[in-house]
Amino acid sequence: MSKALPTRSENYSEWYNELVKRADLAENSAVRGCMVIKPYGYSIWEKMQRALDDMFKETGHTNAYFPLFIPKSYLSKEASHVEGFAKECAVVTHYRLKNDPDGKGVIVDPDAKLEEELIVRPTSETVIWSTYKNWIQSYRDLPLLINQWANVVRWEMRTRLFLRTAEFLWQEGHTAHSTSAEAIAETKQMLEVYAEFAEQWMALPVVKGIKTANERFAGAEDTYCIEALMQDGKALQAGTSHFLGQNFAKAFDVKFQDKEGKLEHVWGTSWGVSTRLMGALIMAHSDDSGLVLPPKLAPIQVVIVPIYKNEEQLAAITEKVNEIRKELKTLGISVKFDDSDAYKPGYKFAEYELKGVPVRLAIGARDLENGTVEVARRDTKTKETVALEGIAGFVRDLLDNIQQAIYDKAFAFREENTTKVDSFEEFNKVLDSKGGFILAHWDGTSETEEKIKEETKATIRCVPLNATEESGVCIYSGKPSTKRVVFARAY
């Protein structure tokens, strides 16, 4: 608390790292690349989970749980899937330790070698489709609409808290359908669910789009995504929804008998969001004083700090505060009364700013006399004096306003930082000056996409779903193009 945060303009990356730690969101563990999600950070994640889970259930999905371990041979069954994940698999080879005969510690028991090595799931398509084979016989068993909340492991070499960690928490939906059209509709539906969650709960405007072949999920026919813009002008992929075609059904021989009695391979989808969303939430809204949390995801929505000179004043304030707390709770608003005497009000103010509590009420003896309270909002860092009469309703409306204001601010930022360019020179100039989303024509080839990536580190984030037909020429190759795609440097 004593030292100020690095500022975003000084060092955005340091600002992020420090903020994650100081706001008690997460920290690195003793195991390289694995994080500890601290209670305050986890309580935000729990709110995300609850909201998403409700949305999944409203759209007809149920939860289940599949094993952590995947037999090594399963990965190989879908060719591009193994290609995509083999390089980052944590492998279990033994199932027992024994005392080290030469020392005090323990060693891996060489006699306890597994017949077939097990992979710690990097994603669960293979283990789930091998299970679906037994669950699906007839069209009556379809659609199968299942989600799981789980931990997964991808052995990344360069990790960053929330954004890229060796182990992360996520949900992965895996559905099976009798037609291609139905599976595609499901893929798109879940993209809409993610977009709605990002915008309504995280106050995060997103571009909905489709990935190019290069950026597609390993094993998918099409990958849909939502892309968000961070304050440093870099993009962050916030969720993906994959149309798997019949790839996994073929790899695991999952067939169903249709109404006419014909055997057909099943059509599949998978879709996921992860604790990476925590990174997006932090990077999109927070400022040099700390976190800025949208009220809908804030573990504490309102903090009340008493300002007092003696016990008598504190007692009178506490009595009034208890009334206010009760009213706020009735409205479903979470509130904390910080009457600890260990710290001064100024210290507490800074602490709750750092933690991103959306609304702070400060009440002193004079406020009681005047029937007022000082209301501070975190997002704008503005204060006003408000009548105690009707304060609960005022706070409820204020929280709604803040939720909207945070979204509007992020939306305006994205608008300001979305640029149409028509030449590669302009492309480079924008990229190096302000970054952001760059809308440009592209010739549709992987070759051009890769060359642009090599030269600029920018990638095609997506082909936006709402892109209008517009004839133009590729900024790199000069070949004809019919719509603009979104380029950006990305997390």
Place this chain on the structure above:
Amino acid sequence: MSKALPTRSENYSEWYNELVKRADLAENSAVRGCMVIKPYGYSIWEKMQRALDDMFKETGHTNAYFPLFIPKSYLSKEASHVEGFAKECAVVTHYRLKNDPDGKGVIVDPDAKLEEELIVRPTSETVIWSTYKNWIQSYRDLPLLINQWANVVRWEMRTRLFLRTAEFLWQEGHTAHSTSAEAIAETKQMLEVYAEFAEQWMALPVVKGIKTANERFAGAEDTYCIEALMQDGKALQAGTSHFLGQNFAKAFDVKFQDKEGKLEHVWGTSWGVSTRLMGALIMAHSDDSGLVLPPKLAPIQVVIVPIYKNEEQLAAITEKVNEIRKELKTLGISVKFDDSDAYKPGYKFAEYELKGVPVRLAIGARDLENGTVEVARRDTKTKETVALEGIAGFVRDLLDNIQQAIYDKAFAFREENTTKVDSFEEFNKVLDSKGGFILAHWDGTSETEEKIKEETKATIRCVPLNATEESGVCIYSGKPSTKRVVFARAY
């Protein structure tokens, strides 16, 4: 569905295995000992989680998340802990696969060997206490009251769905305190939480007790437990709460400065319940027709089945049913209307019996005329005709009655199957005839306990917390004893 379940009296073990599969609770996966928890089973677990999580939060705990992997060397830091877990650890040794030069598959890349092997957590004391070291400096940081919901892996050689699986889901609470007394109070508080959950939610009467030294958690000073009795007369440990003393604080050098400025080691607790509770729930209440679920944990509390001869009748019934569903939902009761025409009512009745739906309503055309409905309760398999007027309130009260009746039945069963014995001969006789809980005097030595176990396969489940002082002699050694302990054969 076509073949009847094995009966409990025929083959209790087969009955359990088949029931778990046929009621769509869980199944074995391709990985030895790891289970797939199917949607219906998982929805019961979700209800357990929600209820427990609320109770943990009400008692001041917050959730967090710690890494899946534990460096091998950490396990060795607490001597009895490593002794207890080394023999069942899944070990990650490599972090990459590569194409097999001789074939189509993938092999473990020998160049991607980890410097230090990682253990897939069998329990998280070591990784958590290594983290707490940095979180705790002063008495102001205490108590630290944290829980996590997670998967853990213990490489068991003989596994059974829910009861003993290589991977299972659980929660593990890990708390740190400034005094021994406070840590013991926490240990006991969480035991009470578990007992309340078992009795109020699972309708499962439990004996609260303390484990003998032999059965203690590896690394604990004392292990408290709740023990339940299954219908085959075997005991099942349903939850444990451990007083860790300063063992892990010393192993990981976790000290705090007390109010006087003196450095002291911290006192710890840990406590957990797992998906094993699913096994207890099934075994305690279910019958030869299938699951019997206490209403508070039933995913579907009420199913409504229409009895109709033509579309017109179905339409009239549906209209009435929609009213009833609305009323039931207003009362917070989950209800399913099964109007599918794929199956006949009799088939549906059997299906919902198998799934343990507590209340079934059947409505036919004549019921509509008479203003009645047939109400069947799953636990007693009794039916009655009830007026449609006020049916929602009737069902609400019935669900409450069923919850209590299931508990009462299990309680009566336990009472009937709890026997005081005063000789080893009698002990053996009871054990081999009906089993159950056997209350007997024991001399307090591990030696006697082990001999009894070798000869009878019965173990001391616990020294009950409510045991009254009573002088007697050990049934095995004849040495003096001051109270009776609970013996049983156990899962």
